Amino acid sequence: MAVAEKQSFGSVVRIEHPVRGESLWMDSWRRLRRNKAALLGAFIILINILVAIFADSLAPKPFDRQVLADNNAAPLWVTQVFPTMIPRGETGGYITISEDYPLGADGLGRDLLSRIIYGSRVSLLVALVGPTFALALGLLVGLTAGYAGGWIDNLLMRIVDLMYAFPTLLLIILLMAFFRLGFENLQPGTFGYTINQIDRASGGLLFVFIGIGVTSWMNMARLVRGQVLSIREKEYIEAARSLGTSTGGIMFRHILPNILGPVIVAETLAIPQYISFEAFLSFIGLGVNPPTPSWGGMIAEGARGISSYPNQAIFPAIALFLIMFAFNFLGDGLRDALDPRMRGVD
Amino acid sequence: MKVRRVTGLLLLLVLAFAVMGGTALAQDSGASIVTGLNMVGGDVPSIDPTVSETSMSIDIVNQIFVGLTAQDVTTAETIPGIATDWTVETTDEGAVYTFNLRNDIPWVRYNAETDAVEQILDEDGNPLMVTAHDVVYGFLRGLDPETAAPYSYVPIPYIVGAAEFNAGEADASEVMVTAVDDWTVQIVAPEETAFAPAIYGLWAVRPVLQSVVEEGGDRWTEPEYIATNGPFALKEWAHDESITIVANPFWPGTDGIPKPSLAEVTYRFLDPAQQIIEFEAGNLDASMIPVEEIVRVQNDPVLSTQYVTGANPCTYYIGFDNTEAPTDNVHLRRALSFAIDRQSIVDNVTRGGQTPAQWFAYPGLNASPTLETHPDLGVKYDPDLAQEELALALEELGLASASELQLTITYNDSSGHAAIMQAIQQMWADTLGVQAELTAADPTTYFASLSEEYPMIARAGWCQDYSDANNFLYDVFFSQSSQNDPGFANEEYDALVTQARTEPDTDVRRELYAQAEEIFVVEQAAIAPIYWYSTNQLVRTGVEYAPSITGNEAYYLWSVSE
């Protein structure tokens, strides 16, 4: 126990030296750098971003190039990893062996590896858009509701309840019907035309984003509110208040840093849910426009043939798993680094 | 019935009493099998014959309700149902069809307490038989505007007075369907056609028992109310889950519809991917095969011996908007159609033994041209011709190159459609240098757009309602047809299909339809046919199935041989 006391004492001492405003973040950054797992996570994410950016030069083939005769082909090593995939020539063999495709080809004879590489674009975008909405809206609503309390809290939380039940699928279908199917009647320069062009340029992602935007932030808002409720009556907040610190100052200097842990963890955990949501939309046919690849869509598609061609679902799933690991390690690292009570503990 | 690849009727048989093994199966009546229904989610919409519209409903209806006529699933011919025979004579009123009914078919219901199918008795304790009055009631119920039966429009043109009654302009007594006596029904049609008897057996006008329908209200198809007259009776309907039917011991057996050998059939509502898993787990006796698993099944030493294929009278095609630019240009449509390598789609994408379609009317239909009679009819993959046609099209459209064409293909989402549309997208890019965007829509949005604002290029399919080329060429693409969404209109075509409609000689009709197809899919290329459907199933060794070429199953023809 004594050790713990000393450590926290140490951190109080440390805080007085650097410039006050910078200390929190500089200190966190220093601790993050020491966390190997977090660095590994950051590294994987960076690689992924680079892969997404340079997909054109990295991918061995275009993502939409079909060689129909090579449908569901696989290289030999894949059939050895998945013994149920029996190469043609053997008893019960049904897999066309082709070394042209490092991970195999999909049902239309497209290179799986290239599609995974290009698919990282969609998946990374989804992984960024979700938390952006969640943090922007969720933090704002949650902090406001939790700190203000009373009828504001009540109203905001009822809006949150409302948005949980919001029929997102209806909204997506409506938008798609209007901006995609009605396209032939839209004139260049109009709002609808612009939306349609944005949708096309994003490979049909726009409405997936809207769906994620609508559904992503409520858990965050409630989580933040719950945290604020339990923190706002604490001694140090009382102290700050009695010292005349402004509301904004209390929120961002005292409350926010104290609730960041669960916030970050919840958000890094929510990323696969966004990607699952994208997979779900693909599964029911409302995902990205073919032939644009996305990991969620590839998993949804590959899962249909899991007994015959497990590689088509498993490989994109491994890609997803890797990036998830990265986000979670980084999230953990961030959590530890940003926890004000952990300062100096290293 | 509707083309629903995802939710079409599927088949699987669960060996419900597998545990009991040989003993139960060895008995004559002991073979209980379970067959599945392809449902992605939810329930069978209805098993009320009058309002049935999906293939799932109709597959079950066909086992428990029999109409005046029926379709032999192995030959696709029209055979007697509850009628023994029929005659037609032309009078001043029109063509009078007279049906003589069997007098030994009772209405039955399964009684859960006694675990037996029982006859329904009248107040005096006598069994209620299916009479001409029940037949008339079935027709009138199907045509009644109050019922709003979705398929009423198929029989309406073939019954004098039906259209007026259905429109609310005339009384039911104006409908020329009458019971001459208890066992004779007369129907007056405006003119004689080869296929009218088939239409009079359609599910929408099958006999139902009035007293039961009135007592049970909307719920009369529940096991506690229902009265059926087919080879099987309804035992249980576990909504969203399964339907079980049991052999009806009171079914007298006819030439085409014998007494069932199976004691029980259970349909489980599962989509194809789940069915094959259950089949391989040993829980189903028959299963649909999803396209992703087909090649494995075909090559597997065990599964390949249980693999059966059948015909399915449906045509998969893409439709062009014939009325708006740029697809109102006939050369463009021809270029696009000739540039589709249908053999490659069938071999590499659908992989289930489908046949590349050269024309629209499915070849197995009555009076439809077949590949034997007309091997060179219709459209085939021809890249050179496609490029020539494209050059003509670009000239007429005033475009410098194919890259200036902006095409959109719209389809209702499902992985099967997406794969085929992507393959076509690439074929057009490779052969013609034409870029086409793909737009997927949810099914209902898509279907609504077909009739309201036909997309530039749209995926479509058509399956038979009754087995005659008329159901494809006249019912769909006659210029005035309500089904003619792409807006195809051609006087010569209209004249040919109208003439073929009432022509008595089948061979003459076939030639007329061949000429019509030549105009429709080649000269005008109003649509691009892609393939003719097949069915793919796994049927457990020991289960004798009836090879079906109609897309429907007849479980009264199945048996268990072990």
Add this chain to the structure above:
Amino acid sequence: MAQFLLRRLLGMFAVLFVVSLITFLLMHAIPGGPFSREKPLPEATIALLNEKYNLDAPIHIQYLDYVGDIIIPRVTYGRIPPSASEDYLINISLPAFMGDEAVLRWVNFGPTYGSRSRSVNDIFRESLPVSFQLGVAAMAVAMAVGIPLGTMAALKRNTIFDYAGMGVAVFGVSLPVIITAPVLQYLFGVQWKALPPTGWGEIRHMILPAFALGFVNSALIARLTRASLLQVMNEDYIRTARAKGLSERMVVIGHAVKNGIIPVVTILGPLFAVLVTGSFVVETFFGIPGMGRYFVTSIRGRDYPVIMGTILLFAAFISIANTIVDIVYAWLDPRIRYD
């Protein structure tokens, strides 16, 4: 407390009202109607069907009729034939002097256009219990795995237990049910023939879907538990408790878990509402006759009353779950007050 509950009840009705209005407008705005078919029905038939289901009335009348059917009780006399359009959740036989076979009937969510013989109330009555059972089982799996795993990882921070536990958690949360479901079915159903791949009705049917659904969420709970526990482990009162010489076990169970669980509870509320109203993917893959599929199929089929029914049901569950969560907050942390 009573005042709090009353306020929340009113809030719930407000939420239900707004949700119903939004849903009603949205669903009528999307193209296509319940009778749009690939093989289009003749306009005359569609007109007849619209008339049958009151879809030809002005939109605000349709809405008022819909709400009226749910909230206004009515009294019927004599036998009414079983009807999908006139099916009430609450049927109370009235004393004879009030009329011949008088019955007070209340709460009618309307027919389903997807089936001629069923009503939305039928779907509630038959499918909701199924989804509820599965949801509770999945919730149990999620909590039974998630909370101990998270607690262990927090206590043994930066040890092999922590990494292994969190590895499992990340693994679970990274795999969409779309892939875990068929893999589980293949392994347990086809390969090992240990469990039925699909179906419903017995305990053994429940194992795979409850696991598929619960495992994903157990990961979420485990990670959140770990983070929240770490957060509170350094709080003053934990140090005080330790200083008082309480065993580590007592400290964790008595103080840390109770206080650290708040973020977890926050997630559990909506999660519970989601799970017990069913999952489209899990029910589809495992052939389970639950509610979850109706959330998607009703929208795809423009089955208006089912869309309304499912969305309102879910909204009610969410409101109730979040109310309970707020009560639990106050119980877990007496400093939280709602006034």
